Ligand SMILES: Cc1cc2nc3c(=O)[nH]c(=O)nc-3n(C[C@H](O)[C@H](O)[C@H](O)COP(=O)(O)OP(=O)(O)OC[C@H]3O[C@@H](n4cnc5c(N)ncnc54)[C@H](O)[C@@H]3O)c2cc1C
Ligand SMILES: *[C@@H]1O[C@H](CO)[C@@H](O)[C@H](O)[C@H]1NC(C)=O
Ligand SMILES: *[C@@H]1O[C@H](CO)[C@@H](O)[C@H](O)[C@H]1NC(C)=O
């Protein structure tokens with residue numbers, strides 16, 4: 010009976026362990042759906058548009074007494090003009106993103122009930138109305154009128170510059186001087202300014218390029234930009250400048266050189282100036298020179314070519330996604346299961362991987378295809394990923410090896426970089442070989458990101474972009490271009506963000522030096538991508554033929570690691586089976602130490618521990634590494650680790666508790682005093698051990714137990730291992746809570762424990778067989794008594810009848 014009980018409980022605990030994961034998954038989804046619809050439905054703009062969304066709560070703090078000038082659009086979400094204007098306003102926001110500290114964009118939906126008062130307070134009567142608020146606007150200021158008649162971003166941008174130029178005091182502190190440079194300022198420039206480069210843009214009076222580039226670079230250190238008018242004849246003659254517009258670099262040493270660009274236009278100047286040596290975003294540490302990074306705790310830096318794609322990054326992204334990110338979901342079902350199916354099937358179709366990896370992906374795919382149940386457990390998926398069936402030439406590497414996605418710090422780049430690269434490669438492969446649905450790869454990516462991507466805010470932003478425009482994708486080429494342009498949007502939003510690696514600034518990719526032909530200008534001088542050139546660049550950059558295999562883990566090594574892991578798992582299984590067999594043997598043995606419910610649970614847990622530890626340094630290292638990677642992916646990671654830890658108990662402490670308890674449990678001394686006979690004591694001590702184990706596991710008086718132990722430790726004069734000990738008790742508490750969560754298991758378990766305890770109390774000095782015999786004898790004797798009673802009763806009745814007859 011004890012055996013069956015043991016099974017039942019351990020299965021029950023298995024169930025309980027799944028619960029937190031399930032709850033967390035639900036929580037993630039809940040949050041997602043709570044955040045999400047509001048984000049989509051909030052008027053014409055969303056949080057990812059780089060437009061401040063105004064509300065009654067923030068309107069005064071944004072518009073009044075702000076250190077930046079603010080352009081605010083008052084619109085009504087139902088108004089056709091506003092709807093037509095919103096894409097212009099969004100691209101304006103993207104276009105002047107770098108100007109933010111000096112001038113910011115905001116918008117408010119006056120159709121929203123709660124915003125109406127704000128709009129009337131600012132005396133808005135027509136939609137859309139755009140107002141310009143000076144930096145440090147006074148309370149009660151209604152803002153200046155700003156003409157929004159144009160749908161040309163360039164015109165709007167120029168109007169903003171005009172407003173800034175005419176800005177009254179106090180000037181927005183982040184805004185650099187915009188007026189033209191004079192000969193006098195030029196001569197004494199380096200006496201008063203501490204910068205490495207002065208960029209001079211020579212232009213006509215009417216040109217805005219100089220001022221635009223000045224503002225584009227306002228967040229960057231070690232470079233100053235000034236415009237010089239073509240009317241400054243003396244200075245021009247002195248420097249020998251004849252072309253307008255043109256850009257020259259002037260350094261403190263007196264060097265004067267022309268800046269080389271493909272086209273003399275704003276974007277090209279900005280690209281080039283940001284890449285000058287020493288130019289960094291302010292507030293960021295200067296770029297680390299990668300070669301001198303020799304810190305022992307870090308992996309050695311793997312040299313790579315920045316304009317290439319590496320298979321090591323793609324594989325690492327796969328490994329992280331399959332082994333870590335998915336592992337946060339103990340059960341995968343519903344939409345997430347569909348997402349997983351699509352993700353794997355797209356990988357099988359288009360991932361240009363090595364044969365071993367492809368074989369592994371195929372086996373995952375066919376396993377998923379054959380799986381008809383409505384949910385899968387990650388444990389089951391892990392078996393396939395680990396190739397426990399030992400299908401030959403099939404394996405997924407254990408850890409990650411970032412190459413092109415290495416970051417200057419462990420929390421930068423890596424996985425998200427790998428994920429972007431992976432999906433760019435997939436869209437390009439689909440373009441080459443895809444037959445059916447041009448949206449296949451992108452919708453697989455969208456679903457994966459929505460269901461699994463650890464960075465939830467990334468997922469929300471990506472979903473917004475996808476829901477806006479994924480429908481427009483109708484060819485394989487447009488799919489590749491869509492992902493490229495959305496990626497650039499993300500780059501634009503994240504430029505200057507905390508997650509930007511100073512060594513790898515977020516740029517509009519590819520830069521002119523990677524693909525000169527990709528960049529052109531419109532007639533009005535505005536930058537324009539040449540989509541055909543970009544497409545052909547993407548097709549060659551991400552093609553399977555140009556993916557480099559440097560720094561890849563050796564195939565035979567991967568297979569060997571896998572074999573080793575498999576072998577150790579087999580050994581662990583073998584050991585477990587042996588223990589079980591022994592337990593079974595002891596059941597039938599006449600004088601066995603009965604394995605009680607708890608002990609068996611204990612054993613199984615210990616084995617699990619062993620197994621986990623044996624799971625190899627590689628996996629462990631990966632876990633450790635992932636915990637330090639990508640700070641935004643942490644919550645779910647922590648969750649996974651937490652679960653692991655909850656199961657794992659500090660074994661030293663556990664041992665100590667057990668030993669000490671053997672000494673202090675009262676019953677113990679009682680037994681020792683009353684049963685002096687050697688044989689009896691021997692038998693009893695083994696059982697006492699079981700009882701103490703039971704106590705430890707007992708869900709009831711956990712706190713009491715803690716105190717008891719504490720006292721005992723002090724009595725015996727042992728310094729308790731405070732931290733560890735507390736963790737242990739804490740874990741028991743947690744466990745207790747878990748059990749209470751799953752009420753029915755708790756009840757059952759308590760009953761089982763109770764019964765078990767009764768058994769062992771009864772059995773002091775008796776074997777189980779003795780008890781059974783007793784019970785049988787007792788039963789037989791009562792049956793005997795009953796039979797006798799009935800017999801005599803009948804006899805009596807018969808006699809009475811006889812007596813009364815005549
Ligand atoms: C779907 C998704 C959404 C994300 N959303 C957010 C978010 O909302 N907030 C956030 O902080 N982080 C987000 N991230 C992470 C962020 O985009 C970067 O991946 C991360 O900051 C690492 O940046 P990186 O410098 O390595 O370059 P990445 O942007 O990761 O780019 C990787 C490599 O791809 C190439 N590349 C760059 N741009 C393009 C392009 N347009 N087309 C093709 N190739 C290009 C470059 O070689 C680059 O090194 C998201 C990531 C993903 C995958
Ligand atoms: C405006 O902000 C400045 C500093 O940012 C502060 O000193 C000043 O008191 C503020 N004025 C008002 C009216 O809030
Ligand atoms: C390595 O990093 C640690 C802390 O990050 C630092 O204390 C140590 O000096 C570094 N060592 C070298 C050789 O740079």
Ligand SMILES: *[C@@H]1O[C@H](CO)[C@@H](O)[C@H](O)[C@H]1NC(C)=O
Nearest residue numbers: 313314315316317318523555
């Ligand atoms: C990096 O790759 C590009 C594109 O293939 C190539 O032109 C360049 O020479 C390479 N750089 C180095 C340092 O190998």
